[in-house]
Amino acid sequence: MEQLIKINPLSSDLAVYLVIDLFIAVLLLLAIRALSGFYSKVSVRQELGERDNFAFGISLAGRMLSLTIVLSAVVGRHIDMGFQEAAVGMLLFGGSGIVLVKIGRFAHDKIVLNRLDKDAMIADKNVSVALVDASSAIACAIIANSIITWVKGADIDAFVALFSGVFVVMAVLLFATRVYEYRFAENSQNSGFQRTLCNGQIALAIVHSGNLIGIAIAVSSAQKLLIYTPSAYVTNATSWLIAGFALAVSLMILTSLTKRLVLVGLGRQKEVILQHNIGVASIEAALAVGIALLFSNLF
Numbered sequence: 001m002e003q004l005i006k007i008n009p010l011s012s013d014l015a016v017y018l019v020i021d022l023f024i025a026v027l028l029l030l031a032i033r034a035l036s037g038f039y040s041k042v043s044v045r046q047e048l049g050e051r052d053n054f055a056f057g058i059s060l061a062g063r064m065l066s067l068t069i070v071l072s073a074v075v076g077r078h079i080d081m082g083f084q085e086a087a088v089g090m091l092l093f094g095g096s097g098i099v100l101v102k103i104g105r106f107a108h109d110k111i112v113l114n115r116l117d118k119d120a121m122i123a124d125k126n127v128s129v130a131l132v133d134a135s136s137a138i139a140c141a142i143i144a145n146s147i148i149t150w151v152k153g154a155d156i157d158a159f160v161a162l163f164s165g166v167f168v169v170m171a172v173l174l175f176a177t178r179v180y181e182y183r184f185a186e187n188s189q190n191s192g193f194q195r196t197l198c199n200g201q202i203a204l205a206i207v208h209s210g211n212l213i214g215i216a217i218a219v220s221s222a223q224k225l226l227i228y229t230p231s232a233y234v235t236n237a238t239s240w241l242i243a244g245f246a247l248a249v250s251l252m253i254l255t256s257l258t259k260r261l262v263l264v265g266l267g268r269q270k271e272v273i274l275q276h277n278i279g280v281a282s283i284e285a286a287l288a289v290g291i292a293l294l295f296s297n298l299f
Helices: 015-038 046-052 055-069 081-111 120-122 127-152 156-187 193-198 202-224 233-262 270-276 278-296
Strands: none
Touching: 015 055, 015 081, 015 193, 015 233, 055 081, 055 120, 055 127, 081 127, 081 156, 120 127, 120 270, 127 156, 156 193, 156 202, 156 233, 156 270, 193 202, 193 233, 202 270, 202 278, 233 278, 270 278
8 A cells, every 4th residue: 555655644633633723613613604694794694684785795705715724824823833832823813804804894884995985885795896895805814824734833932023013914915906006097088096996896806805815825926935033023014015016016917918918909908897797807817817816926
């Protein structure tokens, strides 16, 4: 049998650690569902089962996926360090993940997409706003995952670095959104990017979602470049901020060039903005994420 399958040696208690991590992860996912109904003051069962509110489901799915992305950086982190420490660490980082996603989404609503009422739009079954909401949560989680992987231990220094990462996330997402809004205004004569999302422009939402997630993937690669210094709170934050902006700008330029080459002969802006071409929008989103994955592996 050893001649057919060769695997790395595994901890004898691996199954126990796996059960602990998965059990806590499921509890946290249930907490996300409960909090979704609590904060929006609606019934999850009613929105999904009776009203068939696809927008609410997309938004909730984005939050759940964002939590699992954060938790994926924690699962297995405490193997061979004791069952109690593994459970406490999973709860601490998992709870922090929920708080981070909540803070990130709140800041995204109030600062980045400040010209629309996201909750009202989702309650009104606006799928385009829900897609952007879900992608922003996923983008926040991708960067949070990289910061959790980057820091060492589970002490106060690690959590200061983790929460300071929220400001990095918001700064980068705000910058990216404003750039895309400016480019949108140059190619459109309507009332603006955010108003177009409110009007239910799904193709535009798909493109923007791909851009946000792509930038998050690129920014997350900063963990391979930066050195973690536990007590250097300001240095850690500014390092992520500077590296994040540099990586985001580099990716935006590279992605723009790639889209022009791959989609040569197509009027991309006309297809997406005027004709609501979801096919072209999907290709643009896929290119944004795909180039980001290639870009992040360079380091």
